[in-house]
Structure formats: structure tokens, C-alpha cells
Amino acid sequence: MKLREVAEKLGLEFFVAAAPEAEVEGGYVSDLLSDVLAHAQPKQLWITHQRHLNVVAVAKLRELSGVVFARGIRPGPETLQRAKEEGVNLLGSKLDAFHTAGKLHRLLFP
Amino acid sequence: MVGLDLERAGTVSTEVQRVLRRLGVEPEVVRRAGIVCFEGEMNIVLYTPGGRIILLVYDDRVELIFSDFGPGIPDVELARQPGYSTAPEWAREMGFGSGMGIPNMEANSDRLEIRSRVGEGTVIRATILRRKREAAGGRGETGA
Numbered sequence: 695m696k697l698r699e700v701a702e703k704l705g706l707e708f709f710v711a712a713a714p715e716a717e718v719e720g721g722y723v724s725d726l727l728s729d730v731l732a733h734a735q736p737k738q739l740w741i742t743h744q745r746h747l748n749v750v751a752v753a754k755l756r757e758l759s760g761v762v763f764a765r766g767i768r769p770g771p772e773t774l775q776r777a778k779e780e781g782v783n784l785l786g787s788k789l790d791a792f793h794t795a796g797k798l799h800r801l802l803f804p
Numbered sequence: 805m806v807g808l809d810l811e812r813a814g815t816v817s818t819e820v821q822r823v824l825r826r827l828g829v830e831p832e833v834v835r836r837a838g839i840v841c842f843e844g845e846m847n848i849v850l851y852t853p854g855g856r857i858i859l860l861v862y863d864d865r866v867e868l869i870f871s872d873f874g875p876g877i878p879d880v881e882l883a884r885q886p887g888y889s890t891a892p893e894w895a896r897e898m899g900f901g902s903g904m905g906i907p908n909m910e911a912n913s914d915r916l917e918i919r920s921r922v923g924e925g926t927v928i929r930a931t932i933l934r935r936k937r938e939a940a941g942g943r944g945e946t947g948a
Contacts, residue, residue, distance in 0.1 A: 725899045726899050726902040726904070727846075727898075727899045727900060727902075728843065728900075728902050728904030728905055728908050729902060729904060731839050731842060731843070731904075731908055732839075732904055732907075732908050732911065742899075744898065744899045746810070746898055747810065747811060747813075747814060748810065748813060748814045748846075748898070748899075750814070751813075751814030751815070751817060751818055751842060752814075752842070754818055754821075755817060755818065755821070755835075755838040755839055755842055756839075757835070772811070780818060
């Protein structure tokens with residue numbers, strides 16, 4: 695499913711829409727960067743509470759379809775800028791990580 | 805690279821991937837090199853006053869060499885163990901220091917050599933092979 699459609703159905707807000715037509719095939723929830731690098735798969739949507747610059751690098755390196763900041767967390771201007779430069783999608787969810795992941799799972803694997 | 809420069813950390817690995825892609829290196833090798841570089845880069849930034857990263861690209865392999873100016877690893881075998889970390893609390897709060905850095909480097913390279921001397925520094929050489937073993941006899945078939 696396209697990221698744009700996922701965002702609409704889950705009520706996610708785009709902070710950086712670098713490639714909204716990116717394909718989403720699954721999700722991964724973690725706040726540990728090395729864990730994401732080791733276990734997340736390309737085209738997954740990463741749900742996290744981390745909002746610093748290195749999140750962008752991890753998402754890019756792992757070829758994720760985007761990063762969703764849970765529980766209303768908003769990244770700072772440097773993170774937004776880096777994401778634009780690197781072409782990484784950043785989104786926000788008002789729901790906590792559990793409910794965001796739950797809804798994403800139901801949407802992708804009904 | 806300068807230690808504790810978290811702003812720029814992460815940019816070396818994305819740059820390394822860009823360079824490797826431009827050179828026509830296989831996507832799987834680019835992916836693994838990116839992860840190895842990110843972990844090595846973070847180790848330099850989080851634990852040392854600074855260091856440098858050298859990227860070497862050969863027909864049959866890619867090498868990443870990380871050298872830093874200290875403080876050195878007292879027990880390298882311990883540092884290789886998943887879950888072992890000496891990261892300070894602030895780094896853990898940022899999602900670093902889960903003790904997966906060196907294991908991740910090992911998992912994404914074909915050989916990982918670590919030489920360290922306490923008080924002097926650490927040199928890590930990661931080798932990522934570009935060809936499948938059965939192709940090793942032939943020359944030039946990847947054309948890169």
C-alpha cells in the first residue's frame with residue numbers, strides 16, 4: 695500500500711513528504727537504533743519516540759518507507775531539514791506507539 | 805570525525821552509500837557497508853575524542869577502516885558480545901548503546917578485525933566481499 699494511503703487511513707500527519715508514493719509492506723516499532731538497523735526490513739514504516747537527526751540516517755540506511763513519531767512527538771527543524779535533504783518521509787501520529795502499530799497492522803494485514 | 809559531534813554523525817555512512825552506488829557496487833554490499841559504517845561511526849562519536857574512516861573499494865571486496873584516538877577497549881571479546889555496552893545514560897536515551905553495535909558490524913561484514921590498545925586507540929577493519937564464493941575463480945564478470 696502507498697504511504698499516502700496509509701497516512702490517510704491512519705490519520706497520520708506528514709512532516710516531510712519526500713516520497714509519499716513509497717510502498718509500505720509492514721512496520722517496525724523500536725527506539726533502539728541498532729535494533730532497527732539489524733532487524734527492520736526495507737519498505738517498513740518505523741514507529742518510534744526518537745526524534746533526533748540520526749533517526750533520518752537509520753531510516754535511509756535501512757531503506758524504510760518512512761518514520762512515524764508516536765504520541766504527538768514532533769521532530770526539530772534540523773531533523774526535518776536532514777530528512778528533506780536525504781529524501782526520507784517523516785510522519786506524526788497522535789496515538790501512542792501501541793495503537794499506531796495496531797492500526798497499521800490491521801490495515802496492512804486485515 | 806570529531807567525538808560527540810552527533811549532529812554530523814550518520815552523514816558519513818549515507819555518503820559512503822552514495823559513493824558506492826555511484827561506483828556501481830552491488831546493492832546488497834552497499835546496504836551492508838552502510839550499516840557497518842553507521843555503527844562504526846557512532847562508536848567513534850560516542851566513545852572517542854575523534855577518529856577517521858577510510859573506505860577502500862576493490863573488485864572483490866569493500867573495506868571500511870575505522871581508527872580513533874582512544875580511549876581503547878580493555879576487553880575486545882566482551883565488547884563483541886551482544887548486549888554489552890558502556891554507553892552513558894544520555895546516549896541510551898537517544899537509542900544508542902544497546903550493545904548491538906559491534907555485533908551488527910560483524911553480522912554485516914565477512915570479516916571484522918579489532919585491534920585496540922587502552923590509552924591509545926582502536927582500529928577496526930571490516931571486510932565485505934563483493935562476489936559469491938563460486939564466482940571467485942572467474943575475473944571481471946561483475947564489470948564494476
